[in-house]
Amino acid sequence: MNTRGVVAQARTELTLTLRRGESLIVTLAIPLGVLVFFSKIDGTAPKGYRSAVDFLVPGTLALAVMSAAMVSLAIATGFERRYGVLKRLGATPLTRSGLLIAKTAMVLALETLQFGLIIGVGIALGWHASIGVLAAVGIMLLGTVAFAGFGMLLAGTLRAEATLALANGLFLVLLFLGGMAYPLEKLPAFLRDLAKALPAANLSECLHGVLSHRVGQGFPTGSLVMLCMWAVVLPTLAARWFRWEE
Amino acid sequence: MIQTSDLAISVAGLEKQYGATRAVNGLSFDIARGELFALLGPNGAGKTTTLEILEGYRKADAGTVRVLGLDPDREASQLRSRIGVMLQEGGLYPGLRPLEVLRLFAAFYDNPVDPQELLARVGLDDAQRTTVRRLSGGQQQRLSLAAALIGRPELIFLDEPTAGMDPQARAITWEFIQELQAGGVTIVLTTHLLDEVEALCDRVAIIAKGALAAIGTPRELMSQSIANEVLFTATPGLDIAALARALAMPVDSVRHDGDGRYEIRAAGTPALIRSLAEFLDEYQLELGTLHANARSLEAVFLQITAETEAANVGS
Numbered sequence: 001m002n003t004r005g006v007v008a009q010a011r012t013e014l015t016l017t018l019r020r021g022e023s024l025i026v027t028l029a030i031p032l033g034v035l036v037f038f039s040k041i042d043g044t045a046p047k048g049y050r051s052a053v054d055f056l057v058p059g060t061l062a063l064a065v066m067s068a069a070m071v072s073l074a075i076a077t078g079f080e081r082r083y084g085v086l087k088r089l090g091a092t093p094l095t096r097s098g099l100l101i102a103k104t105a106m107v108l109a110l111e112t113l114q115f116g117l118i119i120g121v122g123i124a125l126g127w128h129a130s131i132g133v134l135a136a137v138g139i140m141l142l143g144t145v146a147f148a149g150f151g152m153l154l155a156g157t158l159r160a161e162a163t164l165a166l167a168n169g170l171f172l173v174l175l176f177l178g179g180m181a182y183p184l185e186k187l188p189a190f191l192r193d194l195a196k197a198l199p200a201a202n203l204s205e206c207l208h209g210v211l212s213h214r215v216g217q218g219f220p221t222g223s224l225v226m227l228c229m230w231a232v233v234l235p236t237l238a239a240r241w242f243r244w245e246e
Numbered sequence: 247m248i249q250t251s252d253l254a255i256s257v258a259g260l261e262k263q264y265g266a267t268r269a270v271n272g273l274s275f276d277i278a279r280g281e282l283f284a285l286l287g288p289n290g291a292g293k294t295t296t297l298e299i300l301e302g303y304r305k306a307d308a309g310t311v312r313v314l315g316l317d318p319d320r321e322a323s324q325l326r327s328r329i330g331v332m333l334q335e336g337g338l339y340p341g342l343r344p345l346e347v348l349r350l351f352a353a354f355y356d357n358p359v360d361p362q363e364l365l366a367r368v369g370l371d372d373a374q375r376t377t378v379r380r381l382s383g384g385q386q387q388r389l390s391l392a393a394a395l396i397g398r399p400e401l402i403f404l405d406e407p408t409a410g411m412d413p414q415a416r417a418i419t420w421e422f423i424q425e426l427q428a429g430g431v432t433i434v435l436t437t438h439l440l441d442e443v444e445a446l447c448d449r450v451a452i453i454a455k456g457a458l459a460a461i462g463t464p465r466e467l468m469s470q471s472i473a474n475e476v477l478f479t480a481t482p483g484l485d486i487a488a489l490a491r492a493l494a495m496p497v498d499s500v501r502h503d504g505d506g507r508y509e510i511r512a513a514g515t516p517a518l519i520r521s522l523a524e525f526l527d528e529y530q531l532e533l534g535t536l537h538a539n540a541r542s543l544e545a546v547f548l549q550i551t552a553e554t555e556a557a558n559v560g561s
Contacts, residue, residue, distance in 0.1 A: 008353030016341045084336030088393075091301055091331035092354045095323065 005094050009102035014109050017072060026171065027067045027110060032121055034181045035060040039125050046183035048214040050128060057122040058211040059180035061136075062204035064114035065143045066174060068107050071167045074151035077103070078163035081155060086244045107148060111140070132210030139210065139224075142231050143203035149234030150199070156242030174200035179208070199234075202227040253312070254279045254401050254432040255300060260309035262295050262456075269295040271456035273309070277449075279400075282423070282433045284443045287453035288551050293436045294334065296453070297403055300434070301331050314401055327355060330394035330402040334409070337390055340379035344370050344389050347378065348396055355397030368392045369418050383410035388419065395426070402426070404435040408442065420446060444468075444543040452547060454554035464543050473541050476514040479534030480526060482506040492525040493518060506534065514538030 017023050035056050038044045044052040080086050089099060123129060154163045176182055177191065178200030184192050195201045205223035208214065255277040262270040270292040277283045287293050298304045299311060302318035302325060311318060316325045338347055348361035365371050368388040373381060381389065387410060394402050407423070408416045420442065427433055437443060443450055444464045452460040452467075460467055482505060490497040493510065501509045512518060519538060526533050541549070 002354060005354040008350050012339070012342065012346070012350050015346075016339060019341055080339070083338070083340060084333055085339055087303070088331070088333055088337030090303065091326060091329070092351065092397075093323070093327045094354050 002093055002098070005092075006098045006102050009089075009094060009099060010105040010109075013076075013102055013106035017076065017106060017110060020076070023072045023076070026071050026168070027064065027114060028117065031060045031064045031067060031114060032117060034063060034175070035118060035121055036125070038181050044181075044183075046185050048217060049212060051126060053122055053125045053127045054130075054212055055183065055208070056181065057118065057127045058136075058207035059178075059204050060118050060122075061115060061140065061211075062143065062178060062200065062207050063175060063180045064111060064118060065140055065203060066147050066171060066178070066200060068110045068114060069144045069147035070151040070154075071171045072110065072151075073103065073107055073148055074154045074167040075160075075164050077152060077155035078158070078160040081244065082160035082246050084245070090244060104148070107144060111144065115140075128213060130211050130213060135210040136207060139203065139206045139227070142227055143199070143206075146199045146203070146227060146230040146234050149231070149236070149238045152238040152242060153234060156238060156244075159246060174198065177201065179204045196223070197226070199227060199230040202230065252279055253277065254281070254314060255434065256310070256312045257296070257300075258310045260296065260299065260311060261307045262292075262299060262304065263307055268456055270299070270306075273453065273456065273458055275451050275458055275461055277432065277434060279432050280427065280430055281448045282427045282446065283435070284447040284450045285434065285436045285453060286440070286443065286450055286547060287436075287459075291453045291551075292456040293453055294405060295456075297405055297434070297436065301329070301403055302326070327397065328400050330397060330399035332387075332390045332394040332402070332404045332407055334405040338378045338386065338393070341377055343374060343377055344381070344392075345374055347389060348392055351393045351396045357398055358396050359398060361396065364392045364396060368422065369415070384412055384415040387411055388415060391419065391422070399431065401432040401434070404433065406436055406438070408437060408439060416442070440542070440544040440547055450543070452550050454551045457554075459550045459554050460546075467546050468540050468543055470546070473539060473545070474511065474513045475539070475541075476510040476512065476518065476522070477535075477537040478508050478510075478522070479506050480508060481531050484508065484531065489522075489525055493521050 035053070039053045039056055041052065045055040049055045077086075086099075090096075119127075119129075151167065154166055158166065177187070177195040177198060179195065180200070184195055184201060184205075187195060202223040205220045206227055209219040209223070253276050257276070258274045260270050260273040261268070273292070273296060285293050285296065295304065299306050300313050300318055302322040305319050313325060314328055318325055342350070344365055345361055348364060352358035352361050365374070368391060370385060370388055370392070373385055378386060378389065387407065391404070391407060394404070404423075408419050411419060423433060424446065447464060449461065449463055450467060451458060460470075462470075482502075484502065486500050486502055487497050490500045493500070493512075495510070495512060499511045501511070503509075510518070510522070523533070
């Protein structure tokens with residue numbers, strides 16, 4: 001494979017992501033806004049947390065993964081498909097795997113930027129920075145694979161406008177059903193059961209498990225198992241159903 | 247006799263079906279290396295499907311296809327570094343600037359053309375600060391052409407390269423295409439602008455209903471279709487009745503479209519041409535173009551495609 005081509009493709013993907021104002025709002029402004037806003041609200045933190053920010057840092061990291069790997073990737077890829085960019089790239093020596101590597105590199109670079117900002121702001125807000133950095137990185141990679149799989153599934157099967165609407169809509173729904181800004185424990189029972197089956201809550205639960213000093217709770221193994229399942233199922237469905245032309 | 251190794255493209259018995267529609271139905275033709283070849287046909291005739299099979303986008307249902315000696319379906323990865331493709335529309339990132347597009351594509355090839363130089367060649371160096379989405383349709387087409395050429399391909403596929411261009415951009419594009427041909431590149435294109443094809447292409451295939459209806463040089467196709475008619479352009483508003491008398495013909499055998507184009511419905515014998523010339527000379531009128539007995543490629547195209555339609559209706 002032509003490494004120079006893949007590097008140029010990855011750089012282009014990142015340039016375009018950073019050039020789209022709406023992508024910066026959803027990937028940077030919203031996670032940071034949620035972190036700052038809810039840290040100032042009494043009663044955000046569920047039982048067992050020392051402060052709101054201790055609950056919010058893992059939650060907004062999960063939100064960041066969802067925004068980069070699902071929303072931003074899906075919308076960009078959906079419109080690339082609409083404008084025939086994916087088709088045109090298919091006639092160049094850049095292979096499909098080269099394109100996927102470039103897109104992965106773009107998502108990971110964007111996430112690195114997001115994580116730096118969230119952790120920096122979190123520490124400034126008094127986050128009791130915690131254990132388990134390596135485990136947290138592993139979990140976020142797993143979450144990235146699951147959400148990127150879902151993003152590509154949307155982008156490769158729906159019209160670009162539908163992808164745009166659905167990715168943004170799900171982002172909002174999962175923000176509230178993901179245990180990210182609002183604890184799962186406070187949801188009505190039927191919503192809580194639904195939420196716990198979805199990858200957003202699986203990811204945030206796992207991150208809470210390794211990044212928070214929670215009193216009286218062990219690591220949520222069930223959530224990790226579910227997250228692994230999503231990380232296999234969603235990319236598999238995307239690979240199965242993705243269509244390069246709209 | 248054309249040797250197999252001299253062929254850029256060889257298509258034999260090609261078939262492609264979408265659901266109940268037969269898009270391509272037993273198509274066969276060869277294109278020699280270095281040719282400037284046009285694939286013509288009404289919309290829905292199977293041109294784009296054929297191009298997309300040659301480009302490796304689609305799998306043929308039946309038949310043999312070789313592009314630069316390779317199977318575009320199974321040997322796609324070897325083929326992609328040797329061909330250039332211009333899609334009918336789109337294919338460029340709307341958010342990039344022209345030079346960024348060409349730099350990206352340049353990175354995919356081993357020995358690319360300098361992007362800056364190529365941008366100037368297609369007349370886009372004054373649009374450097376504009377993103378693709380703000381370029382005019384014609385400018386986007388030229389950028390798309392440049393992207394097809396950046397990897398120094400041996401063979402390029404151009405799907406309606408001059409669609410949506412103003413006459414000046416079209417002239418630049420054709421000049422450029424001819425330079426490429428002079429450099430040994432094989433060019434396969436589709437277009438609806440038959441006057442361009444008549445003047446510039448080496449050979450033409452007319453496709454109708456997914457099958458080959460005619461193939462040859464524009465001159466061959468035009469001379470196959472002899473018509474008893476003389477077409478000429480001159481000053482608008484000639485006295486048609488006087489002309490018909492001078493030609494010793496009934497008045498309704500001369501027609502004028504009101505715009506200076508005249509049609510005489512009779513065999514263009516030397517005597518008739520002499521009478522016409524004498525008439526124009528007597529009234530000191532300008533003669534523009536003069537076609538005797540040969541139809542324009544456009545007229546031939548319309549005739550052939552209409553015959554194919556009629557044959558299909560009849561069968």
